[in-house]
Amino acid sequence: MHRYPLNIPISTAVIVGLLISSLVFIGVKHLEEQKLKQEFNNITLNIAKDFEKEINTQLYTLKSIATFFETAEFVDRYDFYTLVTPLYKRSSAFQAIEWIPIVPFEERNHYESFAISDGFPGFRFIEKSPKGAFIPAEKKEVYYPVFYLEPYQGNEAALGFDLGSESTRLSAINEALKSNAASASSPVSLIQGDYSKPATLVFVPISKKAKTSPDKKNKVSGFILGVIKLDLLLDGISPDKYRRSSEFKHINITLFENNDDMSRTFITSKNYPKENVSPAGNTKKYTIRNTQEIKFADKSWQIVIASNHYQYFFLPNLKPLFASGISVLFFITLIAHLISIMKQKDRAEENLEIKTASLISSEQSLQAIVENMADGLITINKEGVIESFNSTAEKIFGHTSEQIIGKNVSILMPEQFQSEQSHYLQQLSKPGREKIIDVGREVGGLKSDGTLVSIDLSLSEININNKPIFVGIFRDITERKKLEKMKNEFISTVSHELRTPLTSIRGALSIIINKSEDNFSDKTKKMLSTAEKNSKRLGELINDILDMEKLDAGMLSFRKDVLNANTVAKAAFEAGEGYAKKHNIMLSIKLHPSNDLMIWGDERRLLQVCANLLSNAIKFSPENSPVKIEVSSIENVVRFTVFDHGEGVSESFRSQLFERFSQADSSDTRQRGGTGLGLNISRAIIEKHKGKIDFYRTTDKQTAFYFEVPIYSEKQENKEHL
Amino acid sequence: MSDNIRLLYVEDEEDILAIAECALEDEGFDLLFCSSGLEALEKAEAFSPDILLLDVMMSGMDGPTTLEKLRKIPHFENIPALFLTAKVQPQEVNALLALGAKKVISKPFDVMTLADQIKDAL
Structure with a gap:
């Protein structure tokens, strides 16, 4: 019944959790990617800068040689050797540094013979035939021969080669002439050394101040040519020092030349680390790449740096996954907690409802009970x-x-x-x-x-x-009290009204029997005595009924005093002696050894109890049997016991014995006399003394009726006076 | 004058009066029986009793009232008085004794000991 309200917050939490986890994932992924991009940009920039710096250092070297040529009157082959050798050795990227003079046709022979005299006997201006063989250069207006060359070794084939005979080289020369500035050729295959390696030829014009020229323009007399092997130049670049993270382990650097028609031409490519060689130009497997423009002389190059930093499926790294995992875990915990809270709340609400309902109903029923x-x-x-x-x-x-x-x-x-x-x-x-x-x-x-x-x-x-x-x-209890009062008055009146005629009857019978005895026959005497006996019994019955009613109404008063237990027993014994004699019973007494055993009670009432027990014992004893009254003490009580040799009382009757009008055998009442109230009154009296009354059968088949009352103590007296 | 004890007995029950008369004859008493308190008050001074025996519950004037009035007669202040009553509850007995009675004899009384009980009170 409470399930729907429970589901709303939980599903909300699930949705929010998923949303936030996704956002965390996306956010962290984005951040990570940004960070990595930044790092990669940094690496790229630095690599491009290094490359540009390196290649421009070469250019500077060449320019400084050119300046030397411009200022010197004449630079002979040996001068060139001493000047250039330390310079090209500084960089491994130089294949060669050369001097290219501009030689008009008419000065060709002069230059050829000058070179021969320098120690190159076979020197001549040469060019490449369409078949690829070196042949002497054809007749031309102007030649651009390789005249000085360092290092000579490894470059022998190039000496004397007319650069103007080949289009790529010639266009670079023309560029340099036109702009009177350094010009680089498109990558070419070298005619010497390792042909497969791409190289660029950088022409730096040597322009002497022309004193004689009317336009006072500097005249370009030749070029300093640097043959730069681009792959070797790339070798000098290391991305390691720019790599901060563990990412970008594999980096590829590719160099392109920008063409005028916006296309580009592949120059060379390099992998780091070196052993990981990838096919040239195949950068497709790289997931991140940056392109930097490099200006070199009159050329514009592109350096493309690529890497594959994605080590995990579509993720920069495990961080976003980790972060969103934590987020998901957090939300799972949160949701679990939420569910448990909701369940608890639900249970508590249910319990509360049940409790409230039961409280309300119990309060209502309690209220109804109290009110009704x-x-x-x-x-x-x-x-x-x-x-x-x-x-x-x-x-x-x-x-x-x-x-x-x-x-x-x-x-x-x-x-x-x-x-x-x-x-x-x-x-x-x-x-x-x-x-x-x-x-x-x-x-x-x-x-x-x-x-x-x-x-x-x-x-x-x-x-x-x-x-x-x-x-x-x-x-x-006003009505009850009224009724009680009426009943008590009625009983009191009735008993008085009964007593008065009884007094006359008993008195009359007594006088007749005692004063005129001799005048009657035995039969008459017996009748008179029966009448007297029954009138006495009637008197006792009236007394008992009166006592009973007083007990019931709580009006039986007690005059308690400190009593000697032995004295009480003696008085009871003496009062019973006459009755015992009449029934031929031998009455005896056994007093307590301690003659100062005191009790707290109403003497008259206690004697009434003793008399009741004694008269019962005597009544129910066979003739000539003994009856004994004994005083003993147990702990803090005094016990008065009356022993007789009568039939006793069956255990089954025990519970009824002390009730009103009870005698073990209903026929007993007439045979033995008695009202059947005696033990009931006795019990009430003893209870008023905080004692108890009971009976038992002794081992020698005597019946023992006893009552116990507490031994007197001052405390008891004080307590009762309160 | 004989040595007999002069007993004034006030009792409104004729039967009991008769029984008492029987019980007390030949026991050394000079008896004056009165059937009401008023009668007792009339005759008491002339009779000059040694001891008074009064029933408590009587029609007209009851025993205690009769005693109270008798006590006002000169020389009657200290005459021993006994009550004869069917009221035997302790508080009732105590109340009667408080009126100055020497003894309270309960009804039904033992005719054989009545004379002795009266003599004991003298």
Whole structure:
């Protein structure tokens, strides 16, 4: 029933979690890529810069040689050798450095013979035939022969070669002439050395100040030519020093020449590390590349640097995956936590609902019970202020609960009881009392109309929030009290009215029997004696009934005193002697060895109990059997026991024995006499002495009826006076 | 004058009066039986009793009231008085003794010992 509300936050959390994880992934990926791009850009820039710097260093070298030529009157072959050798040795990229004079046809022979005289006997201007063989140069207006050459070794084939005979070289020469500035050729295959390696020829014009020239223009007399092997130049570039991360392990550098028609021509390519050779121009497998423009002399080159840094499928590295993984984990944890919280909340809500429902129903039913209970219910706090008052209480006292709640409980007490009851309340609020503090206490109450009401009050103390609250449950016993009073008066009257004629009957019979005995026949005497005996029994019955009613009403009063147990027993013994003699019973007494064993009790009532036990024993004993009264003590009680040799009482009758009008055999009543009230009254008397009364069968088949009362102590006396 | 004890007995029950008369004859008493308190008050001074025996519950004037009035007669202040009653509860007995009675004899009484009980009170 609560599942839908549960799902909304969780699905929201799932969606948000996925969204955020994706964003984290994308973000981190982007950042990583940016970072790597930045690094790669940096590497690229640096490589291009290094390359440009390197190649321009070569150009500078060439320019400085050209300047030397321009300033010197004449540079012979040996001068050239000494000047150039240390320079080309400085860079491995130079295949050769050459002097190219511009030689008009008419000066050809002069230059050829000059070279021969320098020690090159076969020197002549040469060119390449279409078949690829070197042949003497054809007749031309002007020649651009390789005249000085260093190092000679390895470049022998180039000496005397007319550069103007080959188009690529010639166009570079023409460029240099036109601009009077350094010009580089497109990559060419060399005619000497390793032909496969691409090289560029850089022509630096040598322009002497022409004193004689009318336009005062510098006249270009020749060129300093640098043959630069581009692959060797690339060899000198190392990306290692620019690589900061572990990425870009494999880098490819490719050099292109930009053409005028926006296309480009591949020059050379290089892989790092070197052993990882890839086919030239195949840069497709690289996932990142940068192009830098390089200006060199009059040429524009492109250096393309490529790398494959993607080590993982479509990811720059594992960081985004890792970050989004953490994010997903975080959200999974969050969602799991959320689910558990929601479930807990759900359960708690369900429990709360159930509890609330059951609380409401239990509170309602409790309220209904309290309101409809037949007894009045009042609760007061320890100051005596009334806190609740149910409808029965309203009926009993005539106050409504609205009127009475918040007032002091004394409003319900008759004036004469107020001080007594407030004292009682003070006593109650003392700590250390039992929770149920009073049961069945009869108190007077004051109704709203000023009349009195008798109530039977039970008071208990409960603690709510550490505050004691007294709960009083009471019922109106005014009617009951009235009835009781009527009954007591009735019994008192009846017993009086019964006694008066009984007095006459017994008196008359007694006088006849005792004073006129001789005048009657035996039969008459027997009848008279039967009549007397029964009139006595009737008297006893009236006494017992009266006692009983007094006991029931709690009105049997006791005059307690400190008594000597032996004295009580002796008195009982003496009172029973006559009765025993009449029934031919041998009555004996066994006193307690300690003659000062004291008890606390009403002598008359205790003797009544003793007399009852003795008369029972005598009545139910066979003739000429002994009956004994004995005083003993066990711990803190004194026991009075009467032993007889009668039939005893069956165990099955034990429970009924002390009840009213009970005799073991109902026929006994007539045979033995007695009212059947004696033991019941005795038990009530003994209970009023905080003792007990019972019987047992001795091993020698005697019946022993006994009662116990506590040994006297001052405490007991004090307690009873309270 | 004989040595007989002069007993004034007030009892409104004729039967009991008769029984008491029987029980006390030949026991050394000079008896004056009155059937009401008023009668006793009329005759008491002339009879000049040694001891008073009064029933408690009587129609008209009850025993305690009768005793109270008798006590007001000159020389009657200290005459021993006994009550004869069917009310035998301790508090009832105590109340009667508090009125100045020497003894309370309960009904039904033992006719054979009645005379001795009265004599004991003198």
